[in-house]
Amino acid sequence: MENGNLAPNETMQVHEMLNLKTVCMTTSKMMEGVVFDQELKGLLEKDVQQSITAIKDLQNLLEKAPKLR
Template sequence: MVNDFLAPNEMMQLHEMLNLKTINMTSSKMMEGVVFDQDLKALLERDVQQDIQSIGELQKLYSKAPKIR
């Protein structure tokens, strides 16, 4: 049997992962402004882009969240 919804503990874990990715993206984006090394700046930009993609994928999982009535 396949469930098309997330259990409460899965919702909590999803929320924690989303918070982690958001904080990581914000930190990397802020560090880009104070870093002068172009290689490091490129790594930070790539990290930001990966985090944006991950956040989008995590947000899609919210559609499986149980609906509150």
């Protein structure tokens, strides 16, 4: 990433992290609806908010990926 762009393998790895974080966030969001313990619900909400931030960061990082022509 010397020139500010991601290499193809880095782009693939960022995509994999983005996919994982999206699945984790979706799972936590769905679990919020079936959990009755308020402490656990609070942890799930915190996880969702942190995941949203991480997803935005990964999406910003993908803007540095080389564009296919």
